[in-house]
Amino acid sequence: MISVTLIGAGNVATHLYKALKRAKDTTVIQWYSRNMSSISSFKNEVEITNDINSLKTADVYIIAVSDSAISTLSSQLPFSNELVVHTSGSVSLHDLDKKHHRGVFYPLQTFTKGADLNFTEVPICIEVENKVHLQTLKNLSEALGCKHYRVNSDQRAALHLAAVFVNNFTNQLYRVAHEITESKSVDFNILKPLIKETASKIDTLSPYMAQTGPAVRNDNKTIKKHLKSLDKDIHKQIYELLTKSIKLTHGKKL
Amino acid sequence: MISVTLIGAGNVATHLYKALKRAKDTTVIQWYSRNMSSISSFKNEVEITNDINSLKTADVYIIAVSDSAISTLSSQLPFSNELVVHTSGSVSLHDLDKKHHRGVFYPLQTFTKGADLNFTEVPICIEVENKVHLQTLKNLSEALGCKHYRVNSDQRAALHLAAVFVNNFTNQLYRVAHEITESKSVDFNILKPLIKETASKIDTLSPYMAQTGPAVRNDNKTIKKHLKSLDKDIHKQIYELLTKSIKLTHGKKL
Ligand SMILES: NC(=O)c1ccc[n+]([C@@H]2O[C@H](COP(=O)([O-])OP(=O)(O)OC[C@H]3O[C@@H](n4cnc5c(N)ncnc54)[C@H](OP(=O)(O)O)[C@@H]3O)[C@@H](O)[C@H]2O)c1
Ligand SMILES: NC(=O)c1ccc[n+]([C@@H]2O[C@H](COP(=O)([O-])OP(=O)(O)OC[C@H]3O[C@@H](n4cnc5c(N)ncnc54)[C@H](OP(=O)(O)O)[C@@H]3O)[C@@H](O)[C@H]2O)c1
Numbered sequence: 001m002i003s004v005t006l007i008g009a010g011n012v013a014t015h016l017y018k019a020l021k022r023a024k025d026t027t028v029i030q031w032y033s034r035n036m037s038s039i040s041s042f043k044n045e046v047e048i049t050n051d052i053n054s055l056k057t058a059d060v061y062i063i064a065v066s067d068s069a070i071s072t073l074s075s076q077l078p079f080s081n082e083l084v085v086h087t088s089g090s091v092s093l094h095d096l097d098k099k100h101h102r103g104v105f106y107p108l109q110t111f112t113k114g115a116d117l118n119f120t121e122v123p124i125c126i127e128v129e130n131k132v133h134l135q136t137l138k139n140l141s142e143a144l145g146c147k148h149y150r151v152n153s154d155q156r157a158a159l160h161l162a163a164v165f166v167n168n169f170t171n172q173l174y175r176v177a178h179e180i181t182e183s184k185s186v187d188f189n190i191l192k193p194l195i196k197e198t199a200s201k202i203d204t205l206s207p208y209m210a211q212t213g214p215a216v217r218n219d220n221k222t223i224k225k226h227l228k229s230l231d232k233d234i235h236k237q238i239y240e241l242l243t244k245s246i247k248l249t250h251g252k253k254l
Numbered sequence: 255m256i257s258v259t260l261i262g263a264g265n266v267a268t269h270l271y272k273a274l275k276r277a278k279d280t281t282v283i284q285w286y287s288r289n290m291s292s293i294s295s296f297k298n299e300v301e302i303t304n305d306i307n308s309l310k311t312a313d314v315y316i317i318a319v320s321d322s323a324i325s326t327l328s329s330q331l332p333f334s335n336e337l338v339v340h341t342s343g344s345v346s347l348h349d350l351d352k353k354h355h356r357g358v359f360y361p362l363q364t365f366t367k368g369a370d371l372n373f374t375e376v377p378i379c380i381e382v383e384n385k386v387h388l389q390t391l392k393n394l395s396e397a398l399g400c401k402h403y404r405v406n407s408d409q410r411a412a413l414h415l416a417a418v419f420v421n422n423f424t425n426q427l428y429r430v431a432h433e434i435t436e437s438k439s440v441d442f443n444i445l446k447p448l449i450k451e452t453a454s455k456i457d458t459l460s461p462y463m464a465q466t467g468p469a470v471r472n473d474n475k476t477i478k479k480h481l482k483s484l485d486k487d488i489h490k491q492i493y494e495l496l497t498k499s500i501k502l503t504h505g506k507k508l
Contacts, residue, residue: 090476108445108447109448109451110455123444149441151440155438155439158437158483161483162431162435162445166427166428166445166452168469169492169493170449171456171461171464172461172465172469172503173424174461180412180419181416186413190362190377192456193376195420195456197364198424198425198453199450199452200450201369207426207432208432210428212421215426238423239419242492246423246426
């Protein structure tokens with residue numbers, strides 16, 4: 001049984017709390033939020049607190065607060081020599097106060113409080129200062145039913161950066177597509193099966209092998225026609241740059 | 255019962271043939287390919303031919319050949335006043351010879367011969383020259399179990415263009431992510447659940463509402479750090495341009 005104290009009450013903390021509650025081999029000792037109102041609805045199932053000085057002993061303290069608050073909060077914790085981890089993809093392990101046994105427990109997924117999500121499919125990227133704590137974090141991942149990956153700081157940073165491309169930037173391409181279809185009064189929903197299939201295809205093919213379309217075919221006639229039909233300058237720029245990127249990747253003449 | 259003659263033997267024709275075979279209310283009269291070898295393995299279940307002058311009567315002739323071959327092929331068909339459709343997102347209906355009753359039957363999905371695909375989830379975009387043929391193409395879509403959408407030429411062009419953004423360009427972002435993770439020897443597979451979730455999220459949220467990350471948060475510190483850590487110039491340019499696009503969409507200061 002791994003005991004956990006959860007710190008923070010945002011998107012990640014809320015999903016993590018529910019997953020910890022559901023897991024067999026974990027127990028949530030306390031849930032801290034500076035703002036009681038965000039967790040008061042859970043008060044019948046877990047001890048909640050907004051008093052950082054009242055934190056009890058646990059195997060792991062998980063700090064799931066805004067990146068900019070991690071460092072200060074970790075210093076305010078009224079104990080030392082305990083295993084304290086944050087959940088950020090981009091904050092250094094060394095931002096945690098050095099009085100703690102420090103670690104990172106980075107769930108590589110996009111969380112929104114309201115949206116349901118199968119936590120067992122979230123890959124956990126683990127970093128520890130001292131190898132002796134690796135097993136605890138591995139056990140915690142496994143108790144949650146998650147795959148875990150030990151990474152170093154550089155690798156975590158690379159994953160966080162890559163996540164911006166596949167999540168935020170991809171979503172912006174969906175947005176551009178939404179603008180294009182709306183401008184001609186066509187239903188954006190027509191594109192959803194294609195969006196899904198694009199994401200599924202890389203289960204069996206590398207993105208390199210999965211590429212199709214005018215850029216990789218070097219079909220400059222279609223490319224020109226597309227560029228001409230785009231109304232917004234920024235859409236034209238995105239079209240040109242990603243077409244160039246595909247051609248570079250596949251060794252086509254620019 | 256709708257009778258169909260299929261012309262072409264590439265990705266689309268092959269998937270379409272299998273879906274037509276499986277459907278209850280359709281029958282494939284003949285399958286034409288200029289190259290017999292691509293369809294000879296089906297010769298026991300359907301009449302195959304490479305002689306365009308031997309084509310028999312059918313309710314619909316579906317031309318699923320390369321965009322550049324559609325026009326010529328449609329002129330070579332040895333009959334007139336029959337319903338002839340192509341399957342292209344970008345070719346004009348008027349590229350079909352005017353001796354035919356012309357239409358478009360554009361399956362908005364990405365097809366690869368080898369890869370399995372549930373055809374019933376493919377949206378069919380229908381265009382007809384003469385409204386009397388609309389019902390036949392609607393019935394055909396329904397027989398295949400597909401949703402259908404009547405579109406005009408402008409709308410079909412917009413969908414085809416939008417498809418480049420959500421399919422080819424998105425796939426290229428996956429490729430960039432693959433390069434980033436490989437450069438630090440991290441497993442690209444860690445990103446796959448995030449890729450799937452990004453595609454799923456827009457089932458319930460618009461791409462506008464689903465946006466997260468440094469750009470929409472106007473987190474310029476993280477943006478700078480990311481830009482600095484990107485090795486390749488083209489990756490930096492993509493990062494900058496899509497960040498700018500997100501900021502513009504969400505009314506942030508550039
Ligand atoms: N969201 C994701 O998709 C995701 C994915 C992976 C990792 N992460 C990481 O997980 C961590 C939490 O992210 P999130 O999305 O859950 O954030 P969030 O939804 O914005 O929630 C932030 C939480 O931090 C609390 N907080 C902020 N400043 C604080 C302070 N000075 N003292 C105490 N509490 C403070 C907030 O409390 P109030 O409600 O009182 O403001 C809130 O409970 C971050 O490190 C983030 O990088 C996020
Ligand atoms: N692939 C997709 O994801 C997709 C999605 C929606 C719509 N479409 C559209 O569907 C159509 C077919 O695309 P595809 O991907 O199936 O193409 P493909 O796999 O490249 O196959 C092209 C087919 O056209 C034949 N062909 C080419 N030139 C010909 C000619 N001059 N005379 C007779 N046959 C000729 C080829 O025969 P050989 O084998 O003998 O060369 C082959 O059977 C295109 O209009 C395309 O825009 C494709």
